[in-house]
Amino acid sequence: MYPARFPAAIRRNPESSVPESPSPRRILLVDCDAFFVQVACLEDPEGAGKAKYLIVGGTPTGRGVVTSASYSARAFGVRAAMPTAHALRLCPEATIVGVPRGVISERSRDVRRALEDLSPIVQAASVDEFYLDLSGTERLFTGETLEASAWRIRQSVLERTQISVSLGGGTRRVIAKLATRCAKPAGVHIVQPGAEDVFLRQLDLADIPGIGPALVEVLRKKGLVRVEDTWPVQIEWLQRWLGDRRGAWLYRRIRGVDSSEVDPHERRKSISAERTFAEDIGDDRELGRRLLKLTGSVASTLREKCFRARTVTVKLRDSDFKTRQHSQTVPEAIESDAAIHEIAKALLFDLRADRRMPVRLLGVGLTGLVGSEDAPQLGLFANSGAGETDRERAVSRTVDELRNRFGRGAVMPGLLVEAKKTPGGPKK
């Protein structure tokens, strides 16, 4: 038996810098198998659930790409991020369904909650990946091997959430991550302490997390393709080719050196939304309307997560696929639709002035997040001219409430910027 929730005493204190523990760390990465496909099937057992080959992603006629494909479809060469039109040519019998957005985060939360009952430290790395640190739990599970723990966790998550996961394990995060690939699908793979070098040396450089297409190409030109080839290369050479930092990083990376902790308290750093249009848009008024929807969406997410933001970024992809962005940072963090939209509007204006082409994609991002409770008292900066007014904040929060009660369509975005036009605004 094990406790339903781990007592606070054995959760690691994030403040204390614990020296390297004498016994090797026990880290697991839990990765949901074809998560979007599983969720689509669970939500629609009669439709998606019955498809022989299933692709989750954009429509075949639109501009979509594959988000996730069933293992049966992957056998035809279908991969994530591939245009759906291409995927259909590879696997013509495939059924395509849209991404079940809201349900994805619900199911992700279910998996996370299940894991929190099974491990003292859980960190979500994405919607479908979770790191666990089981170091120090050996006594609790009286001699259970990491492999046995992983199988037990897999079974328990499956029973509680109906989601099938695979687990990779090892003494470091990067090892656990790599091990997961050997575990997939629906399995477990543990790299034993001391076996890391042998495990790593059989891999291609491209297999290592953080080594993407660009770096692979640079290294290939130096004749390096496999970890085995790169192992004897001195750090000085890597630094000469890649720069001091990146060279040193690569040297450590292929050796699996990774001291990063599994951090259950990691805070979100940005909130963004972007849309690729069905057809390119050249009309500024239409772009303005799309911008209004996007700012409304990111601003309400911002408030929902109890943040304010200091930096607003507008991103634009022109019809020739050139991507540009402008951003602006304000002295006091803001949260209202009106204040965020005001800045975004000016940024979009500048971007359009720089280069006037039909637009393929428009996006709005918020960074420099601070907790709303950490932000200065309401009203303190109401008349500073740079920030937002109490009235603007109040309007946005009221709208959030109305939408919670009556649904998203209850208040249209146009009403929100009205707040700017009444006494107190507009500002220039």
Next chain:
DNA sequence: TCTGGGGTCCTAGGACCC
């Protein structure tokens, strides 16, 4: 083949301050 949407992290240059 014709390129989604949500993120994180890094680099490099310029402004500004000491």
Next chain:
DNA sequence: TCTGGGGTCCTAGGACCC
């Protein structure tokens, strides 16, 4: 009067991950 260097913040762009 001329010339520094370091630190921090901001902005733009890009690599990478799922």
